Amino acid sequence: MSIWEYANPVKFIKTTDRLMPYMAVGAVVCLVSGLIWGFFFTPDDYRQGSTVKIIYLHVPAALMAINAWLMMLVASLVWIVRRHHVSALAARAAAPIGAVMTIIALATGAIWGQPMWGTWWVWDPRLTSFLILFLFYLGYMALWEAIENDDTAADLTSILCLVGSVFAVLSRYAVLFWNQGLHQGASLSLDKEEHVHDVYSNPLYVCIAGFILLFIALVFLRTQTEIRARRARALIARERLA
């Protein structure tokens, strides 16, 4: 069996229909338990006080914002190389999810930054590259909407996705590249000095799992929708020609 079998829209819908309920239930279980655990049962940080509880939303959302774009990059490359429509539609489906994750990361970051840094916003390398990533999400979605021909839209958005990937990578590694700014380095790290304490990281892992499962479930659902919308457009076009 080859992975390219799932490039068949019927096969994709059949398979994802079977998987989606498991992903959705897993997402709800992980998100609810992780957030309750983090919010109610973790202590305040000695420096950041209760604001440390924002980590359970900010970090998973930021992680998904970057990785959603990387998923779109892979799907776009598959479209460019192999011309599978499902992959282009999967990239289109993931964009609004990534954009919402970016808004959550930016909003919670600003709310967290105000009491900790004394400012809602600063032109720090990581924050700035994240804002640019958000603008790329908006541009990507607008480009899909602006072009009538699906294949042309897929071609142009794929190129935009390749360009935007620079900012997706930058928003992850900006702290290391420039070594300046207010934003701290990675919260989860193999380096024990940098890694947050287990009492915070354990519920954080559960929340991250919840965000990943939610992302997968939504990508499945939204890709199915895009496949059906594309078929509807094709049928309408055929109807008009007849």
Place this chain on the structure above:
Amino acid sequence: MMPDLGKYADAVLSSYAVSIVLIVALVALSIRRARKVKAYLAEIEERQKNV
């Protein structure tokens, strides 16, 4: 039951409120559009079957 969030209560609660509202809205809009498009496609297919 509610933990004492101290002077940062507004920041913590507003973070959770914003995030939960956005996630719920994203899920609700995705499900709504999925249902709408599915019904629309079924309607077109039915119409073309009868032609």
